[in-house]
Amino acid sequence: MPSLSVLRCLLFVPFRSTLLAAVLWPAVTALASPEVVVFQQGEEEIRVPVSELRERADVRFTFYEPYLTEEVEVAGLVFRDLLEEQFGEVPEELTFTTWDDYQATLGGWDDPNWILVTHQAGEPLSLRERGPVRLVERDYGNRDTGNLRNFNDWIWMIRGIEAP
Numbered sequence: 789m790p791s792l793s794v795l796r797c798l799l800f801v802p803f804r805s806t807l808l809a810a811v812l813w814p815a816v817t818a819l820a821s822p823e824v825v826v827f828q829q830g831e832e833e834i835r836v837p838v839s840e841l842r843e844r845a846d847v848r849f850t851f852y853e854p855y856l857t858e859e860v861e862v863a864g865l866v867f868r869d870l871l872e873e874q875f876g877e878v879p880e881e882l883t884f885t886t887w888d889d890y891q892a893t894l895g896g897w898d899d900p901n902w903i904l905v906t907h908q909a910g911e912p913l914s915l916r917e918r919g920p921v922r923l924v925e926r927d928y929g930n931r932d933t934g935n936l937r938n939f940n941d942w943i944w945m946i947r948g949i950e951a952p
Contacts, residue, residue, distance in 0.1 A: 822887060822920050826948040828872040834874060838920045842906045844914040849926055864905035867923060868898055874875050879951035918944030
């Protein structure tokens, strides 16, 4: 028969695991709830609060969202204007880092058609909705919305934007 101290230890292990999870949960939640977007150029880094971007969201429109396969209402900012504010110009290329550690370098941002979306259906974007901010095109032109998943340059879950 196990000793009393062994029994206490066995009973305490699940409690300690639960206690550890409860202590660590706020840190995990904070990582999953980003509050800033980092704009970086060279050694200079500017941390823009997502709340500020949400407050400034002055572009609203409804468009076909290919991942939901339905029309949705979104709000956000003209990305080109935001780049001019942050970098003094629209860089030829940008490197994006996302909350799921995806990185992509893309060009062609000097176009008012690109919107940095902060809200969907009147609610702030969370990671679940591919937020806290994401880039979408306001107008698809004559492209077939049934094929958008195959060839668009949308970037979501944006954590950082770096200019060369």
